[in-house]
Amino acid sequence: MELTNKFEIKVFMLYLLKNIGEPLDITTIGEVVVQDAFVNFFDFSLCFSDLLDARQVEEVEKDGEKLYVISPAGISAVEEVQGAVFTSIREKALRSAQRLLALKRTGNRINCTVEKSSGGYMLDASIVDNEKTLLRLQTFVAEGDYATRMKTNFDDRAEIIYKGVMALLSGDVNFIFDE
Secondary structure, three states, X not given: OOOOOHHHHHHHHHHHHHHHOOOEOHHHHHHHHHOOOXXXXXXXXXXXXXXXXXXXXXXXXXXXXXXXXXXXXXXXXHHHHHHHOOHHHHHXXXXXXXXXXXXXXXXXXXXXXXXXXXXXXXXXXXXXXXXXXXXXXXXXXXOHHHHHHHHHHXXXXXXXXHHHHHHHHHOOOHHXXXX
């Protein structure tokens, strides 16, 4: 579901900035807002500019870099109207944003592809940092829909899958039941 109403997009952006709670550069904010395809980049650009003009987002400088934070006026505004955006959209986007920021901090990259193979599909999923491959899984799947569902799950929960695989390999299966 893509948000097209400018009011909803602005509320969505303020919600994310409020809950992330740290200054971000414009590129990272753009990645956070558009990554789940709830907002397109053109609408992001227009609405972000409007939020700056309305002083609901402020520019701060840190180590010579321009960063942006939600202002007190933005916090007040979003607390009053955040219900204008579906809870499921807000929660999924916030999880994705937190994951993206965690990956940026550690330098980890997540990649998952599905390719047609003889008699089915190959799922290739990996977590790579700047120096090494932390996890790489390849598996054959007979059904395309099932492979796509597995890809989506890996894209959304790579860290949990990593922890689960490590727990299974080490014999600490309680991790699976603790989640």
